[in-house]
Amino acid sequence: MTFHRVGVEVDESRAVGVRTSRWRRLRPGDWVVRLGAIAVVLGVWELFGPTLNKLILRPPSDIFRAFFELIANGELQDAMGQSFRELFGGLAVALAVGLVLGVASGRWRFVYNAIDPLVSALYSVPSVALVPLIAVAFRSVGDAPRIATVALFAVFPILINTQQGVRNVDRQLLEVARSFNTSERRLWTDVILPSAMPYVLAGVRLAIGRGLIGMIVAEFFIGLVGLGYLIISYENVFRIDRMFVPVIVVATMGILMMGFVQWLEGRIAPWLKREQ
Amino acid sequence: MATPIRISVEHVTKRFASGAVTVFEALDLAVRDGETLCIVGPSGCGKTTLLRCMHGLAAIDDGRIVIDGTEVRAPSRKVAMVFQHFGLMPWKRVRENVAYGLELAGLPKATVQERVAHYIEMVGLRGFETSYPNQLSGGMQQRAGLARALAVEPDILLMDEPFGSLDALTREVLQDELLRIYQLAPRTMVFITHSIEEAIAMGDRILVLSARPARVRELFQVDIPRPRTVESVIAHPRFIPLRDHCWRLLRERAA
Numbered sequence: 262m263t264f265h266r267v268g269v270e271v272d273e274s275r276a277v278g279v280r281t282s283r284w285r286r287l288r289p290g291d292w293v294v295r296l297g298a299i300a301v302v303l304g305v306w307e308l309f310g311p312t313l314n315k316l317i318l319r320p321p322s323d324i325f326r327a328f329f330e331l332i333a334n335g336e337l338q339d340a341m342g343q344s345f346r347e348l349f350g351g352l353a354v355a356l357a358v359g360l361v362l363g364v365a366s367g368r369w370r371f372v373y374n375a376i377d378p379l380v381s382a383l384y385s386v387p388s389v390a391l392v393p394l395i396a397v398a399f400r401s402v403g404d405a406p407r408i409a410t411v412a413l414f415a416v417f418p419i420l421i422n423t424q425q426g427v428r429n430v431d432r433q434l435l436e437v438a439r440s441f442n443t444s445e446r447r448l449w450t451d452v453i454l455p456s457a458m459p460y461v462l463a464g465v466r467l468a469i470g471r472g473l474i475g476m477i478v479a480e481f482f483i484g485l486v487g488l489g490y491l492i493i494s495y496e497n498v499f500r501i502d503r504m505f506v507p508v509i510v511v512a513t514m515g516i517l518m519m520g521f522v523q524w525l526e527g528r529i530a531p532w533l534k535r536e537q
Numbered sequence: 538m539a540t541p542i543r544i545s546v547e548h549v550t551k552r553f554a555s556g557a558v559t560v561f562e563a564l565d566l567a568v569r570d571g572e573t574l575c576i577v578g579p580s581g582c583g584k585t586t587l588l589r590c591m592h593g594l595a596a597i598d599d600g601r602i603v604i605d606g607t608e609v610r611a612p613s614r615k616v617a618m619v620f621q622h623f624g625l626m627p628w629k630r631v632r633e634n635v636a637y638g639l640e641l642a643g644l645p646k647a648t649v650q651e652r653v654a655h656y657i658e659m660v661g662l663r664g665f666e667t668s669y670p671n672q673l674s675g676g677m678q679q680r681a682g683l684a685r686a687l688a689v690e691p692d693i694l695l696m697d698e699p700f701g702s703l704d705a706l707t708r709e710v711l712q713d714e715l716l717r718i719y720q721l722a723p724r725t726m727v728f729i730t731h732s733i734e735e736a737i738a739m740g741d742r743i744l745v746l747s748a749r750p751a752r753v754r755e756l757f758q759v760d761i762p763r764p765r766t767v768e769s770v771i772a773h774p775r776f777i778p779l780r781d782h783c784w785r786l787l788r789e790r791a792a
Binding site: 436442451455456531 | 594613614620622624626627637641670
């Protein structure tokens, strides 16, 4: 029976990326396909890339070598330390703000009305356009403006998904809770929050991707540090092999963090992965 | 001689859509102590709404509903409901779902555990305590729903088409289970159904409602002795006359 599986019905909802549970568990066969696809792309790149453009399309083997060069001279570790500080700081802020505003606006009409137009407007505007404003607001000092940029990029998927998760709570379960004389506090812990959980986690997955973009953008615009700076500076001197190293680090980071959230979902929402 | 009245619905009116739709008007009925009152009626006649009103889940527009001398305004712990949609929390295991009402009632942990085990056993779910609802069949989910309601040991059970979404075979098995459980501990029960056969099997009395706005078409005794099983009820000589009578009442209105 699939009566109460949560997170599947996303009708009328703006929440995005809520997955059905069928695809959640990866089987060994899935990994063969996943790794095989990467191998094919790298193989084609290695063989045919340099024949198209020797300067820009440096083969993966060159990038691999550049990776160790950048580790040997310490540049990569420094940049990663800097960037991840911004990334995790920004994601933490986005999570705190997104969850609080998402829950509040999902629950109280007043909060919803107060923030909905702003959220819609800010979410529609390319976040990049707001980065100079952030730079000015924080006087371009320290990590704060870059953390704020990451937070700006990442906050909306969390906020909107949390809000929709709280709003889409199963009315029938609310009635069951009332029928058993629930208290307001228990209503949250028994019904509303667990039912919003898949939405929130889907929001976090999207936020990770946007946060990584925000991190690089902030480093392009504000202060020239971290992985973003590595990208720009090596691009300017046509060391495309080295330029690709931070790009690949960011991509790997995305894969690892999304995988972590998926793992986390299995831990804190185990009912979702148990299909009949 | 007179059996005490547990639930009394007095001149109750319920409207929907800001008064545009009248679900029922000046409805009167009484549920006696220890009896199972089955309510049947055409779909959409407001059976479920009536039950929700009895539980205090929906407000009424006029009249009053009294349970044991107290007017119903909000759900009471003396009353428990079994839902057509089961209403299990997907994130709770069977054990936690059954414990739900007990925890909300603030009972000590040991009592909760003891009662949960007892009622899980009673509904035949032993071995599934740690399953999540979506790992169970519909019939088993409703067993859990039933255990959750029984576990709070309510004076009154409200059954909202509890077997309505189950397949015919599972439904019959659960009807027998409920008859058996009733035999163990008879308690006052209001049982909504759209199945005439089910009403006859489960009910001591049957209340037939008309189409909206719902009125009491007829209220009659099911003169088939307990203990019952679905099989024994169907085989009883009174079964077919009662069923035909019910059918006639429902069809007259539908035509």
